[in-house]
Amino acid sequence: MGTSTVRSYVTCPILNIHILNNSIILKKSLLAALILFLGIFIVNTTISLLNAPGQLSVKPVSKYNLDKSALAENLARAIQFKTISYENKDSIDYQTFTDMHNFIRDTYPALFSNLNVSTINDYSLIFKWQGLDSLLDPVVLMAHQDVVPSGNSDDWTVPPFAGEIIDGFIWGRGALDDKGCMMSLIEATNFLVSTEFKPRRTLFLVLGHDEEIGGQDGALAISKSFESKNINPFLILDEGMAIVDGILPGVEKPVGLIGIAEKGYSTIELLATSKGGHSSMPPDDASINILTKGLQVIAENPLPADLDGVAKSMFSYLLPQLPLSTRIIFANQWLFNPLIISNLENQAETNALIRTTTAFTTFHSGIKENVLPVSAQATINFRLKPGDTIESVEHHVKTLIDDLPIQIIQSNAKFASNPSKISPIDSEGYLLLNKTIRQVFSKTIVAPGLVLGGTDSRHFENLTNSIYRFAPIVFTSEDLKRMHGLDERISIENYAMMVQFYIQLIKNTSN
Numbered sequence: 001m002g003t004s005t006v007r008s009y010v011t012c013p014i015l016n017i018h019i020l021n022n023s024i025i026l027k028k029s030l031l032a033a034l035i036l037f038l039g040i041f042i043v044n045t046t047i048s049l050l051n052a053p054g055q056l057s058v059k060p061v062s063k064y065n066l067d068k069s070a071l072a073e074n075l076a077r078a079i080q081f082k083t084i085s086y087e088n089k090d091s092i093d094y095q096t097f098t099d100m101h102n103f104i105r106d107t108y109p110a111l112f113s114n115l116n117v118s119t120i121n122d123y124s125l126i127f128k129w130q131g132l133d134s135l136l137d138p139v140v141l142m143a144h145q146d147v148v149p150s151g152n153s154d155d156w157t158v159p160p161f162a163g164e165i166i167d168g169f170i171w172g173r174g175a176l177d178d179k180g181c182m183m184s185l186i187e188a189t190n191f192l193v194s195t196e197f198k199p200r201r202t203l204f205l206v207l208g209h210d211e212e213i214g215g216q217d218g219a220l221a222i223s224k225s226f227e228s229k230n231i232n233p234f235l236i237l238d239e240g241m242a243i244v245d246g247i248l249p250g251v252e253k254p255v256g257l258i259g260i261a262e263k264g265y266s267t268i269e270l271l272a273t274s275k276g277g278h279s280s281m282p283p284d285d286a287s288i289n290i291l292t293k294g295l296q297v298i299a300e301n302p303l304p305a306d307l308d309g310v311a312k313s314m315f316s317y318l319l320p321q322l323p324l325s326t327r328i329i330f331a332n333q334w335l336f337n338p339l340i341i342s343n344l345e346n347q348a349e350t351n352a353l354i355r356t357t358t359a360f361t362t363f364h365s366g367i368k369e370n371v372l373p374v375s376a377q378a379t380i381n382f383r384l385k386p387g388d389t390i391e392s393v394e395h396h397v398k399t400l401i402d403d404l405p406i407q408i409i410q411s412n413a414k415f416a417s418n419p420s421k422i423s424p425i426d427s428e429g430y431l432l433l434n435k436t437i438r439q440v441f442s443k444t445i446v447a448p449g450l451v452l453g454g455t456d457s458r459h460f461e462n463l464t465n466s467i468y469r470f471a472p473i474v475f476t477s478e479d480l481k482r483m484h485g486l487d488e489r490i491s492i493e494n495y496a497m498m499v500q501f502y503i504q505l506i507k508n509t510s511n
């Protein structure tokens with residue numbers, strides 16, 4: 001605005017002085033603004049660096065004496081049981097769960113003689129190790145016994161249920177998700193039973209059998225049983241997040257992400273109908289035309305992205321690890337927020353962190369190339385960020401397609417869930433996990449995180465707000481593809497570290 005005023009007087013000799021003055025004023029103002037901006041930048045950056053949450057200072061602990069190859073052998077054997085969950089429960093081979101229980105009983109007799117072992121709905125296992133102080137709230141460590149199907153076995157380098165140990169890795173379905181956790185929890189507890197150790201707090205190992213199909217018969221039933229017994233855990237730890245190495249851009253050290261919340265899940269089914277008929281005289285309102293218009297509007301209007309809540313908390317812990325330029329940008333969100341958001345939106349992983357995601361997952365229509373179909377149907381799967389709800393997402397979709405003749409059929413209600421509550425990062429339970437990660441994985445920094453999928457732990461919200469999701473597995477970006485994918489495996493070294501972690505954690509809960 002100022003510049004155009006200057007130009008309009010440029011030919012007037014008298015006003016040239018005025019122009020000159022204006023330019024000087026303009027330059028001075030610009031300079032002042034620049035200094036002010038820089039001042040705010042520097043002050044904000046300094047404040048943010050000074051206030052950046054630091055890492056717990058703890059001494060690394062010495063390792064327990066474990067027989068790594070025996071540990072690996074036992075995990076490999078557990079992998080051989082095809083405890084596969086299918087949506088259609090008639091397809092599930094429940095006998096194999098019983099067989100696996102027998103294997104655990106035969107392999108860890110001391111565990112069964114020292115702990116109280118019970119089942120819920122026949123196949124979920126609960127180990128209870130009575131604590132010395134029965135007035136203290138218990139600790140609940142969770143994992144699940146079931147696995148997802150392997151797909152075509154021929155696509156695997158090693159058969160998925162052979163339980164083979166090759167090149168320093170234990171291969172097979174469940175090695176990462178979640179028999180690694182299940183068996184290392186059992187090993188850690190068994191190790192401690194064999195020592196003089198007695199837990200101060202009662203310890204529960206909760207091993208659900210149907211996590212991959214929603215956890216209704218396992219975790220949910222166990223949670224109800226705990227509720228009826230007034231069990232309010234001091235800490236619940238389940239799978240969900242892990243130690244990521246070289247995955248977070250700009251962060252060189254491995255990061256132990258403790259999931260303090262998990263996203264919700266909802267599915268919306270859309271249906272468009274029309275008269276149908278011969279394809280030689282197609283009308284504008286053919287069912288596929290209507291539905292694709294609706295889907296396009298939905299795709300172009302995603303739910304809003306925000307750098308708040310868990311994502312904000314996570315970045316505050318990661319910031320000291322990031323390059324100075326990034327820290328300056330994050331410290332000055334009053335100016336750079338749109339830039340930060342658009343950068344995070346550009347990557348699927350970070351986009352999922354800052355918004356409820358929209359995924360078109362099925363589209364059904366048509367029977368023949370020259371026939372207009374009478375109906376078209378599509379499914380949209382949403383993963384809900386804390387703050388959004390199943391209702392708010394449905395409202396968002398309804399508003400977008402309001403003027404189109406499309407029906408909404410809310411489906412898959414069985415699996416629909418609102419986002420979890422956000423667990424505190426100043427609770428004793430969180431601090432204990434934080435400490436244990438830094439004791440056992442000494443070069444690792446710790447930050448809170450958001451779990452993008454779902455875990456059994458969401459069924460325990462009625463018992464405590466101290467629910468955390470972390471498995472002591474070190475993941476590189478290559479490993480991520482193996483989860484629910486091909487060639488799932490864990491290194492013998494990493495698996496032994498998992499056992500070290502759980503031993504240390506159980507000991508720490510007794511301090």
Ligand SMILES: [Zn+2]
Pocket residue numbers: 144177178211239
């Ligand atoms: Zn899992």
